[in-house]
Every structure is written in C-alpha cells, then in structure tokens.
Amino acid sequence: MTSDSTVAARALPLIDLTSLNDSDDADAVARLCERAVTPAAPVAAVCIWPLFVAIAKSNLRDTNVRVATVVNFPGGSFPTEKVLRQIAEALDDGADEIDYVLNYADVITLQGVKAAEQMAAVRAACNGATLKVILETGSLAKPALIAKAARIAVEGGADFLKTSTGKVPVGATPGAARILLEACRDAAGQGRNVGFKASGGIRDVQGAGEYLALADEICGPGWVTPQTFRFGASGLLDAVLAELGHGAGAGNSSSY
Template identity: 70%
Template sequence: MNILDIATRTLPLLDLTSLNDADDAFSTAALCTKAVTAVGHVAAVCLWPSFVPQAKRCLTGTGVKVATVVNFPGGSLPAEKVVDQIARALADGADEIDVVMPYAAIMAGMGGDQRAADHLLACRAACGHATMKVILESGALAKPALIARAAQVAVAAGADFLKTSTGKVPAGATLGAARIMLTACRDAGRAVGFKASGGIRDVETAGQYLALADEICGPDWVSPATFRFGASGLLDALLGVLGQGPVMPVTTGY
C-alpha cells in the first residue's frame, strides 16, 4: 500500500478520541465537527460519558457513532459501579462502550482470570446489543502470555472488540501486542474486532497495523465493523495526506 491508499483506508476506521481532563462543551463541539470531513467521516468519536448527550445531538444523521469509556482508566471499579456507568451512558445515547477490564486481576493470578471474567460478563449483560470494546491495557500487562490470557478472557466474556490501551499508561499500542490480539480475534469462532489505541499518530504507523491485520485475519477482514484506530492527532495526519485541511461543519448541539 502506498501512503495515499493507507490514508484512504484508515480514515473510516478512526475512533476520533478526546479524553483530556480539560475537555468541555467547546472541545466536544470541535471534536464532533472534525469527525465529518470533506473526504468522509470517521467511525466514531470517543469521549467522556458526560459529553455523550452533546455528541449524540451533534452527530445525528452523520453516520458517526458515539463511544464512551467506563471503568476508566484504572479498571479497578467494582462491577456494580461499572454496570451503572454503562446504563447511564446507553440512556444518554452512547452507541459503543469501551470498558477497561480489571487487568490487575489478570496480572495477580490466583483466580484473577475468573474475577476478570465475571466482571466482564456483568458488563456484557449491561451493554445488551451495544458494541462492547474491552481495553486490555496491554502496555501494563506487558508479557505476551498475560496479553494472550487477557484476550482469551475478554473473548469468552463476549467482547465485540479487543482494544490495546487507555492511552493513560506510558506504554500504548505495540505491534507485538497487536499480533497476539489479532490472533485471538481470528481464532475466536465468532466476529471479534480489534482496536489499536495509544500512540498511533502517523500514517506510516497506521499502515503497519493494517498490514498486520491483513496478514493474520485476511485482506478482506478490515472494516469499521472489525478494526478501529483510537487516536486524536492521527486525523490531521490523514487529512494532510489526502489534501484536505478544513473539515465540514455540523450542528454543535450545545
């Protein structure tokens, strides 16, 4: 793939993300405006739960989904609290839920896998038909065996996507972790997607992840239903390659 092909392929796979402490109604409006460009729209915006209603109003009719995060970023909340977060987000109009699995339980061993599984099963039930992306925090798990175990737990608990990272720990997405997780997606026995998130900022790096997905899951597997990039700055890089600076405005909704 040349860089133009990579950019064209990547843009509709993007979960345009803003999870900053300083986010507000104005930054949310700006994020939603950027999501619809002159060369197409991104897959979703991903933002804090409190901004879901605004984003939903802003993006109605655009084809852009609204995603939010729960049990974020530490993955340490009790299941009942996370279930409540999910219920509130769905009531506010969220289409997709990115839930941090209790990855510390995986790292602890001694029954931790089952504790993580029970937690995610409760989240799955709360999500209903909404897309559930499970964040493994692969940078914290670090060891290939732990990443593989976390992926297996998430798949068994009903994850629709395996996602690498929150972006809140020093190590984000890596190709090594992606290989393990994509292999788990391929071998799941049902449709499970993959989301690379954390530190992907340029088109060339995006191309490396697409090539890896093609290698492991097949050249026709990647689509917005099966593959996402979670990023903020990547969109500007894509638009630069595609020769599109300005974005098309949409109703702000605040």
C-alpha cells in the same frame, strides 16, 4: 509497497476520534464532533467521557458517526456496581459503543477470575451495544498475560479487543497487536466475530499502515472494515487528511 495515500484512505473511516482530557468541556466535544465529519469521509466514531455522550449524540444526529464512551476508565478497578451504572447512564444518553477497561490488574495478580466475572456482567449490561474491551497491553506487558486477557475478553463476549487506554506509558505495539489479532482470527474460526482496536500512540500514516498490514496478514485481506477494525486516535486524523489533500484539519484534541 502500499502507498501512503492508499493507507490514509483505508484508515480514515476506521478512526475513533478521541478526546479524554481532564479539561474537556461541552465546547470541546462540539468541536470534536465537527472534526469527525471530514471533507473526505466521516470517521467511524467519536470517543468521549460519559458526561458528554448526550451532547455528542445531538451534534452527530444527522451523520453516520457513532458515539463511544469509556467505563471503568482508566484503571480498570471500579466495583462492578459502579461500572454497570456507568453503562446504564451512557446507554440512556444514547451511546452506541462502550469502551470498557478490563480489570487487568486481576489478570496480572490473581489469574483473572474477578476480571472474568465482571466481564460477564458488563456484556449483559451493554444490551446489544458494541463492547470494546481495553486490555491495557502495555501494563500486562508479557505475551502470556496479554493472551490470557484476550481469552477472558473473547469468552466474555467482547466485540472488539482494544490495546490501551492511552493513559499509561506504553500504548499500542505491533507485538501486542499481533496477539490480539490472532485472538480475533481464532474467534472467527469458532464462529465469533471479534474486532481489533489499536489505541495509544498511533499518530502518522506510516504507523497506521503497519497495523493495517498486520491485520491483512493475520486475519486476511478484506477483513478490515469499521465493523472489525478501529484506530483509537485524534492526531492520526490530521495526518490522514493531510495525506489526502485536505490540510491538517481544524482544532485540537488529544489523548490516545
């Protein structure tokens, strides 16, 4: 059995430290950026509202922490023109990664044709930036729909498949994670590198360990790196740092 300290050490550099609260402001984002560079190691990225990308980029300019932001968020229902504007503005402000909500309602009700069309436009607009596609697996619910959304995302050029926005009652689940990780594995068999991001409700080391074990089982030992696996989390960081002997961390952020 893998020890909690081993899991914590693996998880720390995989965290997208996230704050997507309605009350967020520049000071909150600055504090989040301070938390991202921990006494043990930096996290993979901070994920914040588009409004704060430039602030985060400035605060993290001397670090290796990437800046991610969300578009078409949280409902996945914005017109394509608006989504493309969001992406262009975020990239102009320095975003390294785009977390885009797939039109999952279209997958549920209309077979995903519109979702696929928008996905293609989004991939082109990202212009080389890392594209994490949020499938909102808790709303898709049925395994067949989750698998269909994953296919649309992979075929559309996703760099990561992400479970959830953190804004619906059901976030990441092991069952949904298995489906997405199998899609990542199958993509690798076709010469595509597609990663996985577990997001929504992962707050302790034991929970993180369950997802890491799934990734090891499905995609193979050694597959998990910050380039292939992320946790969308904020509370998880405190638990990881406590396990590694660095206290509970400073400040509070929420979401995910």
